[in-house]
Amino acid sequence: MVSFGLTALACGFAALCYAEFAAMVPVAGSAYTYAYAALGELVAWIIGWDLIIEYAIGNVAVAVSWSSYFTGLLDIFGLHLPTWLTTDYRSTV
Secondary structure (H helix, E strand, O other): OHHHHHHHHHHHHHHHHHHHHHHHOOOOOOHHHHHHHHHOHHHHHHHHHHHHHHHHHHHHHHHHHHHHHHHHHHHHOOOOOOHHHHOOHHHHO
16 A cells, blocks of 8 residues: 555656646657656657567557467366467577
């Protein structure tokens, strides 16, 4: 319970920071726009690429989880996909 409370407090502070940035830069945007306005083009470029990497890693994690659930669902109905189709290269080597 304490960790949930601390997480809620940290999220609240992050929301206040974004609200302050949004009031200073009244353009619709994200961390890239705020970094561009506050810190300049180079830092915004780095943050933009960091966001792309973050989204890619998040998408991969979701895709792996979803495919595992989907394979399990097919197994319930008696539909078994071949192992070569459901296993990644690193797991088979």
